[in-house]
Amino acid sequence: MNALSNQFDLTGRTAVVTGASRGIGAGIALGLLQAGADVIALQRSAPNAELRDAAQKAGRRLIHVKVDFSEQASIGAAIDECLSQRAVDILVNNAGTQIRHDSVDFPLEDFDTVMDVNARAVFQLCTAFARGMIERRQGKIVNLSSLLAFQGGLRVPAYAASKGAVDQLTKAFANEWARHGVNVNAVAPGYFETDMNAALLADAERSAQIFGRIPAGRWGKPHDIAGAVVFLCSSAADYVHGITLPVDGGWLGR
Numbered sequence: 001m002n003a004l005s006n007q008f009d010l011t012g013r014t015a016v017v018t019g020a021s022r023g024i025g026a027g028i029a030l031g032l033l034q035a036g037a038d039v040i041a042l043q044r045s046a047p048n049a050e051l052r053d054a055a056q057k058a059g060r061r062l063i064h065v066k067v068d069f070s071e072q073a074s075i076g077a078a079i080d081e082c083l084s085q086r087a088v089d090i091l092v093n094n095a096g097t098q099i100r101h102d103s104v105d106f107p108l109e110d111f112d113t114v115m116d117v118n119a120r121a122v123f124q125l126c127t128a129f130a131r132g133m134i135e136r137r138q139g140k141i142v143n144l145s146s147l148l149a150f151q152g153g154l155r156v157p158a159y160a161a162s163k164g165a166v167d168q169l170t171k172a173f174a175n176e177w178a179r180h181g182v183n184v185n186a187v188a189p190g191y192f193e194t195d196m197n198a199a200l201l202a203d204a205e206r207s208a209q210i211f212g213r214i215p216a217g218r219w220g221k222p223h224d225i226a227g228a229v230v231f232l233c234s235s236a237a238d239y240v241h242g243i244t245l246p247v248d249g250g251w252l253g254r
Ligand SMILES: NC(=O)c1ccc[n+]([C@@H]2O[C@H](COP(=O)([O-])OP(=O)(O)OC[C@H]3O[C@@H](n4cnc5c(N)ncnc54)[C@H](OP(=O)(O)O)[C@@H]3O)[C@@H](O)[C@H]2O)c1
Pocket: 018, 019, 020, 021, 022, 023, 024, 025, 043, 044, 045, 067, 068, 069, 070, 093, 094, 095, 096, 097, 117, 144, 145, 146, 147, 188, 189, 190, 191, 192, 193, 194, 195, 196, 197
């Protein structure tokens, strides 16, 4: 057994991180690079310059593979490209989208978009990458859940449904794959200062309500989530299966 500090070392591992272009995904990719992993950034937009510099500094590979999770053909091609580059040891399903409307006016096409990106693509990537992990009897999958897997939220019924699905998929996969050496878990960020929350941050009343309920007394920042993900991707978490770990400044305890 490795010394405890070595258990978090991911040297030699290849991690796919979806949506590494910005926000929480960029923070997670940076954490994995710093822990020693090479990273395949599976993302829609151009490579992130900060990540590229961090990879170079750390002597790690950062590979960019393009995908749009709302386009079915794009997802299959992107998975094939990742698998042609490397055996994938770690998958972090981070990409996600949010659409807000009053529930009574929520268009079906917006419901489908949110479910496709946040839940269907997660199902597709987990099953596609798990196959090799099961064969090699080694793999770590971390899915991005949300407080809205626990709570219903306001004006975000599709997002809440999609994150509920993420938690259930996490448990369902863990039940089947744990015995094959594959860990499937989720992290649930609280309220983080990213583009996804720009509308909330701009709404002084909602922003104050949210801030007032966070015991830590601040919104989360992308780097706050990286340690939890590195832990779940490391051998320190070999016996952790099917959980959703809140990283929420204490929100759920209130
Ligand atoms: N921020 C929070 O408070 C919070 C709380 C709980 C859970 N989360 C979850 O954490 C994850 C990251 O959130 P974030 O706050 O970092 O969001 P963000 O800043 O809005 O970034 C979203 C990421 O997802 C990618 N993405 C969205 N739609 C996509 C599509 N159709 N195809 C490919 N990529 C797509 C974006 O790519 P582009 O750059 O190309 O647009 C971007 O990389 C999400 O799953 C979110 O649900 C966030």
